[in-house]
Amino acid sequence: MRPVRAPLPAPVASPVIKWVGGKTKLLPELLARLPDRFGRYYEPFAGGAALFFRVAPSRAVLADSNADLINLYSAIAEDHAAVVRRLQHHRTAHSEAHYYEMRERWNQQRPSWNAAERAAAFIYLNKTCFNGLWRVNRSGAFNVPIGRYIDPPICVPEALRAAHEVLARAELRCGDYKTAVSTATRGDFLYFDPPYDPLTPTASFTSYTANVFGPDQQRELAETARTLVSRGCKVMLSNSDTPFIRTLYKGFQIDRVKCSRAINSNAAKRGDVDEVIVVGGY
Numbered sequence: 001m002r003p004v005r006a007p008l009p010a011p012v013a014s015p016v017i018k019w020v021g022g023k024t025k026l027l028p029e030l031l032a033r034l035p036d037r038f039g040r041y042y043e044p045f046a047g048g049a050a051l052f053f054r055v056a057p058s059r060a061v062l063a064d065s066n067a068d069l070i071n072l073y074s075a076i077a078e079d080h081a082a083v084v085r086r087l088q089h090h091r092t093a094h095s096e097a098h099y100y101e102m103r104e105r106w107n108q109q110r111p112s113w114n115a116a117e118r119a120a121a122f123i124y125l126n127k128t129c130f131n132g133l134w135r136v137n138r139s140g141a142f143n144v145p146i147g148r149y150i151d152p153p154i155c156v157p158e159a160l161r162a163a164h165e166v167l168a169r170a171e172l173r174c175g176d177y178k179t180a181v182s183t184a185t186r187g188d189f190l191y192f193d194p195p196y197d198p199l200t201p202t203a204s205f206t207s208y209t210a211n212v213f214g215p216d217q218q219r220e221l222a223e224t225a226r227t228l229v230s231r232g233c234k235v236m237l238s239n240s241d242t243p244f245i246r247t248l249y250k251g252f253q254i255d256r257v258k259c260s261r262a263i264n265s266n267a268a269k270r271g272d273v274d275e276v277i278v279v280g281g282y
């Protein structure tokens with residue numbers, strides 16, 4: 001039986017974008033399984049980074065293979081006020097025409113923008129796009145239509161300042177999770193939230209970036225988790241409750257939890273699904 005951890009202080013920050021697979025709803029289950037104490041906090045599949053913002057660790061590595069996402073976090077860490085200024089412009093200019101112009105410019109011009117411009121455009125498109133569904137096509141172009149919102153929260157300066165406080169303490173890395181975790185040592189805690197193993201062959205959602213995360217990648221991740229545990233690290237992972245995932249993590253503690261999936265383009269398919277939280281090394 002693991003020792004009961006002291007309750008965390010009140011939340012200081014929360015995700016600044018909506019992200020498919022976001023873990024806000026699963027937070028109570030994840031928090032209940034955090035180790036009592038740990039060294040550095042690692043979240044190498046950051047996405048919206050719901051657990052990272054809730055834990056607000058004093059020493060952390062936050063990573064993702066999506067360069068736009070890591071640019072967003074770096075810009076908020078370095079100069080959140082510059083991001084806020086540009087978001088104020090988007091809030092004033094918001095209209096259908098502005099959305100599609102920004103979508104076009106995002107796809108064509110963002111390499112020439114500075115970090116704050118890219119971060120603000122990312123937040124603007126994310127908060128106003130259909131269903132908050134950030135999706136790119138095979139060539140990496142963002143292609144989601146505008147959403148129907150009365151008053152989307154385009155610019156919330158207090159939320160960005162709170163996120164800045166937490167992000168400024170973290171080391172931000174863009175790239176594959178294996179590189180991100182290579183510096184983890186005994187006592188460090190790692191939370192893995194990879195693209196999920198699909199519940200059905202057609203349910204696969206892997207287009208956060210133009211990359212794919214298939215069965216071979218799931219196998220490799222389980223190997224990495226075992227290596228980290230044998231190095232003395234504490235590991236927690238979430239995934240769908242499939243026989244394949246249960247086989248990969250044999251020997252770990254595997255708890256089934258229910259989670260409602262808010263983002264599914266087919267409303268009939270929204271609802272509770274079973275997920276697992278896997279824990280090892282503590």
Ligand SMILES: C[S@@+](CC[C@H](N)C(=O)[O-])C[C@H]1O[C@@H](n2cnc3c(N)ncnc32)[C@H](O)[C@@H]1O
Pocket residue numbers: 019020021022023024044045046047048049050051063064065066175176177178193194195196208209211213
């Ligand atoms: C399920 S999402 C994480 C959701 C996150 N926990 C949240 O609260 O929003 C998975 C993330 O893994 C990233 N990703 C996919 N393949 C990766 C890889 N090989 N290495 C690192 N990150 C990867 C995606 O860009 C995506 O942001």
